[in-house]
Amino acid sequence: MTSSRQNRPSQLLQPQRQPVATRDASTILLLRDCADGYEVLMTRRAAQGNFANAYVFPGGGLEAQDADPANHALARVRQGMVDAGGELRITQALAGIRETFEELGVLLAYDKTGRPVSPAQVQTLDRKASLYEQCRALGWTLAVDQLWYLAHWTAARDLPKRFNVPFFVARMPEGQTAVADETEQFEPTWIGPQAALQRFAEKSLFIVFPTERTLQRMAVFADTQAVLDALQSENLLWHSCPRTGYLQGQDTRHMETDMAYGELEFVHPDGQAGHHLDWQFEQAVPLRKNLLRLTAPNPGMMTGPGTNSYLVGDASSGYIAIDPGPNEPAHLQRLHDAAGGDIRYIVCTHSHPDHSPGAAPLQAMVELSGHARPPIMGLPSAPTARSNSRFKPEVTLRDGERITLQGQGEAGEITHTLQAIFTPGHAANHLCFLLEEDALLFSGDHILNGSTTVVSPPDGNMIDYLDSLDKLDAICGEHGVNHILPAHGYVLGSARQQIAKLKAHRLAREAKVHAAMRAKPDGSIQDWVALAYADTPQALWPVAERSLLAHVERIQTLCLGR
Known part of the structure; x- marks a missing residue:
């Protein structure tokens, strides 16, 4: 399998576009302790401009002066900070210090004796004049060493204006008071992370998505020192470029750690918005031109939002149905209709009652609509299977065996090839499937999104399960697989990382x-x-x-x- 055949752009739902280029900026979260923990300084943005009326952390765009070597010479730095981020990290930190001073009159600096500058000393400075020139004239140095790299946010790819922003944290300088410039920033407010989130939920405090998620992550810390302790390695806690989906009637943002992120990345790699994330049972969900998902109406503790049935192929090639699901007539009819009745093969990942019972009724539907009888394929259930999990396919698939559809695409002949992968563990007859041309892994119940699968002896076996994970990891590495399509839940991205995380969880x-x-x-x-x-x-x-x-x-x- 050559990499040029993987992830065929021709199968993407929409033409790809180049996201707007990002602008570099920098933000500082100033922290102070209080009786019940700690607070962070937030200010309200102006009613016009970026993030209008939103409460944010102080900061702004990088300027040429922030990268000037002469101004870098004014910075007192930690060697670890330089080792981790180089001169760019210093530039970002200086920009955050400068913007915080210009917007709020708060300055992280040392006087010529090496002591933190006093409030009275800060009052002598002109906030509209060059901070660097004033510090140079006074012999002051800027306290870059007091900043710790918390996180990095890059704005979602669908936005018309995008920023690339490191988030630093620092203790509020003792004795200083934030005074807004009343131009860009208003109403300096000290508030605990949890209190800010509560006010946001009550709609009395408007914050944007990166601010909300940052506050959520900050809320787990007991005090300022706990935050700083978590950053001593000079490694940030997260780096995120959110993606946008459509959920419950509105646009929603999703981080890499959110369950829907991999699906949004999969459907629209360039970050376009508009993919619907609501779980529903009435309509097929297009994931690629050659891939549809229909979810059976069997949600529950063991099935999540329901069993995902997949249709691989197109109108010219016919379709392969993967996991027709339970014997649910309405679901099977929708599956049949989405394929125009032209289902060439029916394959089951395993014999459990939410996966295979629909195979024979679907086969009958296809025949009844005048199409050729599609063979039911998979592995027969083992003697260890439960009484409600008996399954005997018409065609037994061997490990590595391929099923191929051929059709006509815009550029000529097109194929869709499923390779069967024997993956016992969750069930003795479990198969995963690799869609070779697009480097996609259909994982059945071996890998799920949002939960770990049950391994129930005697049909389930943990040694086999973990060995099968290793096998899938090797296949993902060999074929460049980045996305996993599970039988329950959204598409997963970062396939090999997901497998490694799952294995680590099992071993823990x-x-x-x-x-x-x-x-x-x-x-x-x-x-x-x-x-x-x-x-x-x-x-x-x-x-x-x-x-x-x-x-x-x-x-x-x-x-x-x-």
Whole structure:
């Protein structure tokens, strides 16, 4: 598989456009302790201009003077800051200090004796004159060493004006008072992160998305020192360029850590807005020109928003239906109709009742509409399968076997090739599928979005599950797979990172299980669940018992094999 065939631009739903170039800026979060924790300084933006009337942290655009080596010479820096970010980090920090002084009259600086400047000394400066020239004349240095790199925000790609902004934090200089310039900034306000979020929820404080998410992340810290302690490694806590979707009738922003981010990236790589994220059962959701998703109306604790059925192909090639889902006539009819009845193959990732029972009824629908009978393909259920999970395909797929559709595209012949990948673990007959031309992985229940799959012995096996994760990781590396299409939830991005995160989570849980077994060697499964899943709602413990048992079996097997 050559990289030129992966992620075919011809299959994207919309022509791609170049996002507006970003402008560099810098922001400082000034913090001070208070009786119930700490507060951050916010100000209201002017009624005109960028972020009109929004409460923000002080800052502004980088200027040529901020990068001037002569002005860099005025900065007192930490070596770690320079090592981590180079001269650009100094430029950004200086810009934040300068903007904070110009907008609020607050200055992070040292006088010529090396002491922090006093409020009286700051009062002698002209906020409209060059800060750098005034400091140079007075022998002052700018306290870049008091700034810590918290986060980095790059504005969403669909916005008409975009900024690229490091967020620094620093203690508020002792004794100084913020006085707004009444031009760009108004109403300096000290407020705790949680209180600000509460006022935002009550619609009495308007903030933009990066401010909201920053406050959410800040709310977990007890005081100013806790914030600074978290930044001592000189590594920022997050770097985000949000994407925009359409949810519950309005535009919504999503960070990389949000469940919908990978899908937004997948559908519109260039960041265009407009993709609908509401879960619904009536309409097919176009993900690519050759890929539709229809979600079965079976939402629940184990199925999330419902089982995703996928149609791969197009009108010229016909379609492959992946996981027709439960025997839900209305869902199967929609699946049939979305393909115009031209379903050439029906494949099932595994035999569970939310995945395979719809296969035979869908096959009958296709025949009844005058099309050729599509074979039902997959792996037969093992003897260990539950009574409601029996499945016998008409065609047994071997590991690595391919199913290919051929059609006509704008540039000539086009193919859609699914490769079967044997991935036991969640179920003994589990398959994933690789859409080779587009480097997409259909993960069935092996990898989900928003939860971890249950591994329930005897049909489920944790050794097999983890080995299959390694196999999928290798395939993603070989084929350049970046997106995973799960049977439950939105599309996942950063495929290999998702797999690594999932494996790490499983092994961390297994370590807790092993610790519980050592703490209570004569304990029951219920005793061990209470310890190993103490961070999980008790309502989920009965389900967790199944995966815990799979971990116990793996631990015992590994220990016996030593």
